[in-house]
Amino acid sequence: MKHVNWRKYRTLWNDRHFLFSLLLGLLFLMVGLELSEASRHHLQQTLQGTWEHDLFLDRLPVMELEYLLVWGMELLFGFLAVIAFLYPEYLPFSLKTIGLLYSIRSFFIILTPLGARPDEVKAPTEEFFYNIAYGTNEFFFSGHTAFPLMLALIFWHKPFIRSVLLLSSLVFAIAVLLAHTHYSIDVFAVPLMIPTIFLLCRTLFKRDLRFINDHGGGRKKNTITSLFQ
Numbered sequence: 001m002k003h004v005n006w007r008k009y010r011t012l013w014n015d016r017h018f019l020f021s022l023l024l025g026l027l028f029l030m031v032g033l034e035l036s037e038a039s040r041h042h043l044q045q046t047l048q049g050t051w052e053h054d055l056f057l058d059r060l061p062v063m064e065l066e067y068l069l070v071w072g073m074e075l076l077f078g079f080l081a082v083i084a085f086l087y088p089e090y091l092p093f094s095l096k097t098i099g100l101l102y103s104i105r106s107f108f109i110i111l112t113p114l115g116a117r118p119d120e121v122k123a124p125t126e127e128f129f130y131n132i133a134y135g136t137n138e139f140f141f142s143g144h145t146a147f148p149l150m151l152a153l154i155f156w157h158k159p160f161i162r163s164v165l166l167l168s169s170l171v172f173a174i175a176v177l178l179a180h181t182h183y184s185i186d187v188f189a190v191p192l193m194i195p196t197i198f199l200l201c202r203t204l205f206k207r208d209l210r211f212i213n214d215h216g217g218g219r220k221k222n223t224i225t226s227l228f229q
Helices: 006-013 016-046 066-086 088-111 143-154 159-178 184-188 190-204 206-215
Strands: none
Touching (some): 006 016, 016 088, 016 206, 066 088, 066 143, 143 159
């Protein structure tokens, strides 16, 4: 972590291009979340309760990890709020990337209308954020695993942040399998899906990388533009 660079804040918040890109990023995120909700609603209306056997889940024990998945995601949101405060230059690119991630995921959810397994551990419905942090019938691909992994790629050259996010992705991957809230393909597909979407975003939102390069250490090989080059 680091001290707050107030000069950077003044520069960014006085930059009309940054503010416009930030607002556009929020729009991308809202659209992605709305599409996720729409795909969830679509499945709830069309599913006939069908589910499939799974090579791993049929052999793994069922563990009550619903509170880990809910509270773990909420703790991750808190961590990301601190990161956003310390590194505002990452906000436009991150918001657009996460928004596009959830938009693409919504499309795949509709393509794979699978029902929940009868041994699935249900979410604690009394939690306010359980729908956001847990979800229902949103299988391909695992949002718990994909969300922190995408952010790890975005912050790849920040070792502490990267380590926390990679560990979060791994813990969530294990947890959703043991709680039987995802099919195994939903988890194992994430390391293939996320780098592809990341590269797509790095091309589509290339201008937003300028804020990171200009305010995150200059155009060196320790910036996001060097990842996967």
